[in-house]
Amino acid sequence: MKLKFAPLIRVSTETQEKQGESLRTQKKQIQGYVKNLNGVIPESCWQYSGQESATEGHERKKLEQLLTDSAKGIFDAVIVVDVSRWSRDNAQSKAGLEIFRENGIRFFSGTSEFDLYNPQSILFLGMSAEIGEFFARQGTQKSLLNRIERAKRNIPSSGKLPFGRLYDKTKNEWGIDEKKQKDLQWAANQYLEGESLQKIGKTLNMNFTNLWRILNHRSGVEWTIHFKSDKLNIDEFVKIKIPRLLPQETIEQIHQKSESNKTFTHGHIKHQYLLARTVFCSHCGYAMYGQTNNGSGIRYYRHARHRKIECDIGFWVPASDLEDAIMTHLFKIYGDIDEMQKSMLRAIPDNSKVEKLRDQKQAFGNELEKVEGKLQRVIESIADDLISTDEAKKVIEKIREREILLKGEIEKIRPQVENIPTKEQIHRRAKLIRRQLEVVYFRPGRLKKMTFDNKRKIIQTAFGGKDSEGARHGVYLSKPEKAGGPVTYEIKGIFEDVQGQLSKKKEKENSLTNR
Structure with missing residues (x-):
């Protein structure tokens, strides 16, 4: 067989x-x-x-x-x-x-x-x-x-090229796919104007999670490749310089909006709180959360318990009263687009100082690119046997010291300038708010015609971001100095700060909640 x-x-x-x-x-x-x-x-x-x-x-x-x-x-x-x-x-x-x-x-x-x-x-x-x-x-x-x-020599050597980039192997040059760049620029503008990534992705026939990743991490001048092998004990990240698809200012706006979305979108909530995650105690800085009385159904904003900074956990404020007061202020400010833009510009601490900081950050960034270029040339010299390892070690140590210093200076400046809007950002945000308010008349008495979602969009636009010191925008409450006294609030947003008090009727209600 x-x-x-x-x-x-x-x-x-x-x-x-x-x-x-x-x-x-x-x-x-x-x-x-x-x-x-x-x-x-x-x-x-x-x-x-x-x-x-x-x-x-x-x-x-x-x-x-x-x-x-x-x-x-x-x-x-x-x-x-x-x-x-x-x-x-x-x-x-x-x-x-x-x-x-x-x-x-x-x-x-x-x-x-x-x-x-x-x-x-x-x-x-x-x-x-x-x-x-x-x-x-x-x-x-x-x-x-x-x-x-190869990656260290700025040559793509892993997987697909990043979105919108081209590489000419004969010339060893990077290029840009102009159509994809235009698509991404349009997507960025739509996203910053409040459109959902899901809808933008459908229009461009792109997966929205991939679109988010490109907007946030792949639209600048760096592409990070991770080389990893456990068996060979290799675990290295290499940054490749690639052509920019979006201006740095636009990328920073996208980062701010993404951070803002983390604050405002946390899933379904049983009871609606218009100012959820935007109300803070002015004394300790902690966020106050919404709570509803099971018997009366009245909603409140109350102080959080068990925090590191000691504060008065018996501080309660009626939610409806505070929301009406804040929306009335915002309605007055946003009703006049010219005045709104002026208010936003007045909110910038010192425009000349901010511009100087931005210029300094750019200068440090340019110098950092030169330092990284020197480091790359040393690495190439080692690979070509033009310099010994011992000689290279001394040079690399000096370059690394300079690199660490420059990165440190950039990180000092970054929070001071990234949280301050530019004039272009202010104009864009003012137009967005104006469109959101077109559904009603520009009079406080018309607030009742706005849906919760429409009001919430205005809150998100007004309080999305942080100030120059890194503090979140929102409503900061101060407890009455005397029993029965009024609760004072300060509105910190993209416009100049606004202070106010709850009405006498509301003060009386508030005094009953501070027991």
Whole structure:
């Protein structure tokens, strides 16, 4: 009775499989070997052939299927062109050969049979697997290190190019896909004007989570690639300089809006609080949260308990009273777009100082790019053997010191300028608020016509962001100095600060809540 052979034919890359040369060559060789051995290859046994990594540590589904089927009586023997096609992982090789022994499967390399019960055969196959594993791991290491070095020379060497960028291999130059850049610029403007990323993504036929990632992390001048291999103990991040898709100012606005969204969007809440997450205690700075009296159904904003800074946890304010007062103030301010813009400009502490800080930040950034360029040239000199490792070490230490100093200075300035809106941002936000108010007349008496969602959009626009000191925008409440006295509030937003008190009627209600 003729032996039924199961060929194990593998190539390491998809390119090899598409070209088909290695597969065809191995198939032709094995057909010749099986004919010489007077055996047959059942048609179903060709399923174990195809593209599959021979690199150690990589999953090999076809081999796993072969091992599983070895217990089903489908074939009597396994055949490979040479032992290197069997395994490059000695641990997996031993496990696989043990399964063959248990199931009575014979093993052939070409026309030579390896007796799986013979210690010499097992030794030879084990040594072949170890040698194969060594070369595979060495090849992986060289490939990974070469990719890291290419990345350090600002050459893309990992996966797909970042969105909207092109790379000319002949000129070693980066470029921009102008259509994608225009799409992203449009998306950024829509997002900053209040449109949802889901809707923008549908318009551009893009996944909205990917769009968010591009807007927040892939629209500037850096692309960070992470090279990682646990077995080779390699874990390195490399930053590649790429063409900018959006102005830095626009990117900073996107970051501010994303941060604002984290504050305002926290899922469904049973009771609606217009000023949720925007009311703070002026004494300790902690946010006050909404709470509803189960008996009366009256809503309140109350002080948080168990905080690090000691404060009066018995501080309660009726929610409706505070919301009406704040919305009336905002309505008056936003009713006149010219006055609104003036109010916003007056809120900027010192415009000339801010501009100087922005210029200084830009100067430090330019200097940092030069320093990083020097570091890159030193690395290239080491790779080209133009400078010794010891000589390079001293130079790199000085460059690193300068790099750390510049980054520190930039981080000092960053919060002082990122939280201050530019004139363009102010004009954009004023127009947005104006559109939100077009649904009603510009009179306080018309507030009742606005839906909760419309009011909430105005609150989010007014209180999205932080001031120059990093404090969140919102309503800051102060407890009455005397029992029965009025609660005072200060509105800190994108406009100049506004102070006020609750009406006498509301003061009386408030005094009942401060027990």
